Amino acid sequence: MPGRSTTEAIHILRKLMEKYRDAHKDLHLVFIDLEKAYDRVPREVLWWALTRKAISCKYISIIMDMYEDCTTSVRTSVGRTEEFPITIGVHQGSALSPFLFAIVMDELTKSIQDDIPWCMMFADDIVLIDETQSGLKAKLEVWRQTLENKGFKLSRSKTEYMECKFGGGRSSGNSGITLDGKEIPVSDMFRYLGSIIQKDGELDGDVSHIIRTWWMKWKSASGFLCDRGIPTRLKGKFYRTAIRPALLYGVECWAVKQCHIHKMSVAEMRMLRWMCGHTRKDRVRNETIRQRVGVAPIEDKMRESRLRWFGHVRRRPSDAPVRRVEMCGEEAWKRGR
Numbered sequence: 001m002p003g004r005s006t007t008e009a010i011h012i013l014r015k016l017m018e019k020y021r022d023a024h025k026d027l028h029l030v031f032i033d034l035e036k037a038y039d040r041v042p043r044e045v046l047w048w049a050l051t052r053k054a055i056s057c058k059y060i061s062i063i064m065d066m067y068e069d070c071t072t073s074v075r076t077s078v079g080r081t082e083e084f085p086i087t088i089g090v091h092q093g094s095a096l097s098p099f100l101f102a103i104v105m106d107e108l109t110k111s112i113q114d115d116i117p118w119c120m121m122f123a124d125d126i127v128l129i130d131e132t133q134s135g136l137k138a139k140l141e142v143w144r145q146t147l148e149n150k151g152f153k154l155s156r157s158k159t160e161y162m163e164c165k166f167g168g169g170r171s172s173g174n175s176g177i178t179l180d181g182k183e184i185p186v187s188d189m190f191r192y193l194g195s196i197i198q199k200d201g202e203l204d205g206d207v208s209h210i211i212r213t214w215w216m217k218w219k220s221a222s223g224f225l226c227d228r229g230i231p232t233r234l235k236g237k238f239y240r241t242a243i244r245p246a247l248l249y250g251v252e253c254w255a256v257k258q259c260h261i262h263k264m265s266v267a268e269m270r271m272l273r274w275m276c277g278h279t280r281k282d283r284v285r286n287e288t289i290r291q292r293v294g295v296a297p298i299e300d301k302m303r304e305s306r307l308r309w310f311g312h313v314r315r316r317p318s319d320a321p322v323r324r325v326e327m328c329g330e331e332a333w334k335r336g337r
Contacts, residue, residue: 004122004321006122006193006194007250007252007253007309008321008322009120009122009192009193010192010193010195010250010253011252011253011309011313011322012116012117012120012321012322012325013117013120013127013192013197014197014201014253014254014255015253015322015325015326016117016129016325016328017164017166017197017201018201018255019325019326019328020164020166021164021166021200021201023166024166024167024168025131025166025167026131026132026163026164026165026166026167027129027130027131027164027166028129028130028131028132028133028135028136028161028162028163028164029127029128029129029136029161029162029164029197030127030128030136030139030140030159030160030161030162030177030184031125031126031127031159031160031161031162031187031190031192032126032127032128032140032143032154032159033124033154033155033158033159033160034124034126034147034152034153034154034155035152035153035154035155035158036089036153037101037124037152038089038090038092038097038101038124039088039089040088040089040151040152040153041088041089041090041100041101041104041151041152042088042150042151043067043087043088045104045108045150045151046090046100046104047060047064048107049103049104049106049107049108050063050100050103052107053103053107063096063100066091067091069085070085070086070087070091071083071084071085071086072084072086088151098123101123101124102123105121105123105124106121108146108147108150109121109143109146109147112142112143112146114128114139116321116324116325117129117321117324117325117328118130119139122193125192125193126143127192128140128143133163133177136161136177137177140177140179144179154179156179156180156182156184157184157185158185159179159184159185160184160185160186160187160190161176161177161184161185161186161187162186162187162188162190162197162199163186163199164199164200164201165199166201187199189205191209194249194250195249195250195253196208196209203254203255203256203257203260204260206250206254207260207263207264210246210247210249210250210251210264211247211263211264211267213246213247214243214246214247214267214268214271215267215271217242217243217246218243218271221238221242221243222274224238225238225239225243225271225274225275226274226275226277228277232275232276232292232293233292233293233294235275235293236275236292236293236294236295237294239271239272239275239293239295240294240295243271244295244298244301247264247268247298248301248302248305251302251305251306252305252306252308252309253309254302254306256302256306261298261299261302264298264299264302265297265298265299268295268298269286269289272289272290272293272295273289275293276289276292276293
């Protein structure tokens with residue numbers, strides 16, 4: 001998805017699932033995982049992709065010089081090994097590597113990519129979607145052949161299949177999807193671009209995941225946040241800057257319920273009380289705690305995020321993926337009725 005953010009990809013996927021659930025139509029998804037994706041890029045494929053993208057020969061020559069005669073060694077408990085050459089993959093830690101990888105993937109799959117939202121590729125995070133399982137199987141096989149013929153390898157254990165039975169029918173017990181005769185895992189939840197996608201289209205898994213991530217961020221900074229020698233207002237400013245963004249990731253795309261807001265509000269108040277050195281037994285009102293640290297209620301910030309995202313979507317041109325998904329399938333469903 002060139003020029004798109006992870007939030008747009010999450011929004012498109014959630015919106016598509018929401019529309020199919022409302023229409024009681026089944027949806028089938030497969031999340032592709034590439035084994036050691038960055039380490040498996042063949043150099044000849046990289047040069048071919050750069051040439052196909054019409055990148056200046058000067059830049060290609062510079063990049064080739066960067067990769068020429070590359071060697072490395074391994075440090076062990078008994079010393080370093082002898083140096084050995086590296087003839088495959090892109091450089092680890094290089095700012096250029098993600099760009100090179102994206103070029104290779106785009107060129108390799110250009111002829112087999114479906115329109116968004118039926119095929120979404122964000123670096124090495126790939127999801128294929130279809131209304132039928134047979135159609136999804138055919139797509140997956142085409143992708144497997146295309147990528148593995150060029151040196152990549154699809155993970156048989158981490159590529160996962162999700163069956164969304166929004167139509168109300170039963171899931172077939174023997175309806176798995178296979179790669180080279182090996183059935184890939186069937187998932188009820190999948191972490192896609194940092195957001196938890198559930199097969200029923202609900203948000204409970206993502207809310208719990210966000211709160212766990214939130215607590216991990218908070219505990220990593222608890223030495224500062226719980227220090228009684230630091231002004232409470234300064235703690236609140238640090239919290240708003242470094243901790244709360246972990247909670248708000250992806251909430252723009254949520255069709256949120258009151259129970260989710262309550263769950264997140266309870267988690268935040270526990271953190272704020274600890275920052276102030278209070279517990280619920282002290283019987284200090286939530287509003288008083290928030291005033292001391294200068295932190296607005298989480299429901300207000302969630303509402304702001306959703307409204308800001310709504311404006312972003314409405315300002316996009318009508319042919320943008322985030323706008324096209326709003327009309328996805330509606331004409332066919334109307335004709336069907």
